[in-house]
Amino acid sequence: MRMTKKIREEQLAILEKIYAGAKPALLFRNPFELLIAVILSAQCTDKRVNVTTARLFQKAATPEAILALGLEQLEDEIRDCGLFRNKAKNILATCQILCEKYGGEVPDDFAALQTLPGVGRKTANVVESVGFHHPAIAVDTHVFRVSNRLRLAVGSTPLEVEQGLRKAIPMDKWSDAHHWLIWHGRKVCKARKPLCDGCPLASVCPSFSPAAEGA
Known part of the structure; x- marks a missing residue:
């Protein structure tokens, strides 16, 4: 699959639809x-x-x-x-x-x-x-993995992926997209056994492998 701006936009639209309103899993008051x-x-x-x-x-x-x-x-x-x-x-x-x-x-x-x-x-x-509610993208293991698999941002280091995501995602969606990618990594695009067959992003994912779920 050849990555294009349109495909990236479709990926983000799907992620936003599924994980809209996603919040951090950590509990805190300030x-x-x-x-x-x-x-x-x-x-x-x-x-x-x-x-x-x-x-x-x-x-x-x-x-x-x-x-x-x-x-x-x-x-x-x-x-x-x-x-x-x-x-x-x-x-x-x-x-x-x-x-x-x-x-x-x-x-x-x-x-x-x-x-x-x-x-x-x-x-x-x-x-x-x-x-502090400023636009930012934190690249943890989930964000790093999902971004590379989707080719939303490709990099061998967290900084490279962060820089790629900053270019691929509109600034007003940076903070929200950070949570979308984390939750997708936790729920579907898992490290060892990604659930590709049931993934809503399969049609726009360059890494889609129907056999991955049973691998």
Whole structure:
């Protein structure tokens, strides 16, 4: 299948129809809680993160309160989230910076976010998009996989895919499309066994393989 602008537009139209109104799976009440949740989500399911943050935020839901917990108690609170020692160090260091430089608030600035320990480009994009409602596309494993399979954006790195998606998708749909691609990756275009035979995008997908579901 030769990719064209029309095919990309059809792909996006189908995704929007199916996943309109899709929201993040992570639970949070403000940009700070979102930031901590996304840091915790590295190599961990959103379901597990929500269990961890529900417990953590009952005890400490501000940078100051998390700093007051200290390293040992914070490690105990997030132990079931995977890589907890490194995450605890990053979270404490981030909270320290937030208190010292930003009055305890999460900065609404992409470059500033990336200076925080444990925050890379993907996390900064999530906070900008979901936390502050700015147009942004965060490329996680689902977005990376689905974008390449659809050839909506082709790249060997998350940055390449992000740049491709920025060109392929109208800016006013960036943040919504991020969620469409995530949910499609979770529900249909799975990593090991994509459900190609039942995929609503099969007719406009260059990677469509009828045998993939049973592979």
